[in-house]
Amino acid sequence: MPDSTTDTPAVSTNTGFLSAISQKQRGVSIELDGVSKVYPGQPEAAVDDFSMRIEPGELVMFVGPSGCGKTTTMKMINRIIEPSNGSIRIDGTDILSMDPNQLRRHIGYVIQQIGLFPHLTIAENIGVVPKLLGWSKSRIADRVDELLQTVQLDPEQFAKRYPKQLSGGQQQRAGVARALAADPPVMLMDEPFGATDPITREKLQAEFLRLQADIGKTIIFVTHDFDEAIKLGDRIAVLSDRSQIEQFDTPARILANPANEYVSSFIGQGAALKRLALIPLIDAPLRPAVDGAPQITLQDSLRDALNMLVLTGAAAVNVVDVDHRVCGSITNASISAVLNDAQPVAFAAEGTR
Amino acid sequence: MSIVTETEVSLVDDLKAVPDGSGRRRYGRLARIAAAPVVVGFVLLATYLWIASMQLDSIEKRTLNADYLFARISEHLVLTVAASALVAILAIPAGIAVYRSRSKVVHTVAFGLANIGQATPAVGVVILLAIVWQTGFATALVALVAYSFLPVLRNTLIGLEQVDAGVKEAARGMGMTYSQVLRRIELPLASPVILAGLRTALVFCVSVATIATFINAGGLGDMIVNGLKLQRFPVLFVGAILVAAIAVLIDWIAGLVEEFVKPRGL
Numbered sequence: 001m002p003d004s005t006t007d008t009p010a011v012s013t014n015t016g017f018l019s020a021i022s023q024k025q026r027g028v029s030i031e032l033d034g035v036s037k038v039y040p041g042q043p044e045a046a047v048d049d050f051s052m053r054i055e056p057g058e059l060v061m062f063v064g065p066s067g068c069g070k071t072t073t074m075k076m077i078n079r080i081i082e083p084s085n086g087s088i089r090i091d092g093t094d095i096l097s098m099d100p101n102q103l104r105r106h107i108g109y110v111i112q113q114i115g116l117f118p119h120l121t122i123a124e125n126i127g128v129v130p131k132l133l134g135w136s137k138s139r140i141a142d143r144v145d146e147l148l149q150t151v152q153l154d155p156e157q158f159a160k161r162y163p164k165q166l167s168g169g170q171q172q173r174a175g176v177a178r179a180l181a182a183d184p185p186v187m188l189m190d191e192p193f194g195a196t197d198p199i200t201r202e203k204l205q206a207e208f209l210r211l212q213a214d215i216g217k218t219i220i221f222v223t224h225d226f227d228e229a230i231k232l233g234d235r236i237a238v239l240s241d242r243s244q245i246e247q248f249d250t251p252a253r254i255l256a257n258p259a260n261e262y263v264s265s266f267i268g269q270g271a272a273l274k275r276l277a278l279i280p281l282i283d284a285p286l287r288p289a290v291d292g293a294p295q296i297t298l299q300d301s302l303r304d305a306l307n308m309l310v311l312t313g314a315a316a317v318n319v320v321d322v323d324h325r326v327c328g329s330i331t332n333a334s335i336s337a338v339l340n341d342a343q344p345v346a347f348a349a350e351g352t353r
Numbered sequence: 354m355s356i357v358t359e360t361e362v363s364l365v366d367d368l369k370a371v372p373d374g375s376g377r378r379r380y381g382r383l384a385r386i387a388a389a390p391v392v393v394g395f396v397l398l399a400t401y402l403w404i405a406s407m408q409l410d411s412i413e414k415r416t417l418n419a420d421y422l423f424a425r426i427s428e429h430l431v432l433t434v435a436a437s438a439l440v441a442i443l444a445i446p447a448g449i450a451v452y453r454s455r456s457k458v459v460h461t462v463a464f465g466l467a468n469i470g471q472a473t474p475a476v477g478v479v480i481l482l483a484i485v486w487q488t489g490f491a492t493a494l495v496a497l498v499a500y501s502f503l504p505v506l507r508n509t510l511i512g513l514e515q516v517d518a519g520v521k522e523a524a525r526g527m528g529m530t531y532s533q534v535l536r537r538i539e540l541p542l543a544s545p546v547i548l549a550g551l552r553t554a555l556v557f558c559v560s561v562a563t564i565a566t567f568i569n570a571g572g573l574g575d576m577i578v579n580g581l582k583l584q585r586f587p588v589l590f591v592g593a594i595l596v597a598a599i600a601v602l603i604d605w606i607a608g609l610v611e612e613f614v615k616p617r618g619l
Binding site for chain 1: 519527
């Protein structure tokens, strides 16, 4: 009975759209308009009148405390949870009238529990959606190899293994590879790195950023870790109860100008330091070089520069480019100056992302 | 059942790919696997030698000969296997239906009935059915199915319920339909628990099939009852030993099958 839904006429009218968006592997826009979710028997809505537009190729972080409705909001986009009200459009097309199973095959989905199928090999796990989409065996095999390499798992070594033979970090990479299998333009990620240890998480985050720079998907990424949001997000939506948007902006602007008390409390201590981490030395005004000062590269952030100043006790550090040519120096005073009138600089930094 | 068979096929291929554990572990496993048939073989041999050394009277001779024994054993096995197969055909889909309905009422009714089936003494069921319906094989079959329905129903439900919620959500999130999730994910992952239920049912059937004799459905119960009635201890003893041996061996075979068809990677 549930199988029959895939054959309903409504689907065939949408396959055109779905194949159209799957051509756009570089990401498509997502619009949520007045979306609500009310569970029967509960007086308060879990998500109340949520509206947002996400640009193609943007990585948007939903941050908020547990139970604020951020996951519910995300899961309405692939209709794991059906909205009670409102409309959701992907690339301008309403998805609520589509067959949910067809829709989900074109949206990557990564969850905290990873959910690799324990009785299938890693290669079979990654091949699930392509198989559902009716790809040929050889095309699936090629894609699996390519993806394993993308997430830095050696196909020779890992393709034939079962999930339980992998470490947590390796499993999460396989999970990401599986979500990318059919090259969906949209990815939904629900605390994907939440269950890994701090070192693995840091590594996975860095890899994920590199990957996103390559693939440019439209990604909604749910986390309760504000530092993760700053590190990964193009824009961050800080959410409170019933998934109310307290602020929706770039990490730099949220750090510099928190909209209200709630957002400030979420940022926590050390907002200035977090801002420094977002500003690369390339965007900081440099002073003339100082002889014998410790060196730092142009790709590092102001936070790294400050770190070196504190560690070495030097008055200034020299900034060098990739060819080890000294470009100038930076001091405590110049870092403060950047922070104090830094808004334009920080914006410029954001603009280049 | 067809679903489980599907997994079996792919699993057989996979078995070759992954090498076994250390030598010592394999040794221990071999000992565990060989233990049951060795013990049964020893007991059967001892029984045979004991009977062979005895002077049998004409009544005992009528029972303790190869033709008679094989006939009873095959009746017993046919009854057991037929009942277990029926239970598999009925109870596994029933378990799936209960799981899928997610309704308290359906759950309560199904388990209520299965509980009654198992709680009611099988002798009572057999005799009642014989009175209101008929004697013979069919009646014995119904009684056995009623008696061994519960473990399979219960294990099917538990097996499906214990599949990790993250795995189920990932499957749904990837765009599998409900029946694809069931066939490709839930049933293969539940299969070890379902098979364990079937194994229990098989062993139940072997022991309960002895009462088929009361309604003229044959089996090794004939020997036990005759041995008691005619006070021929060797007949009673051989009947009992054979039932026990069959139960142990069937459990052993089912264990091997379980081991063999268990999905790789679990």
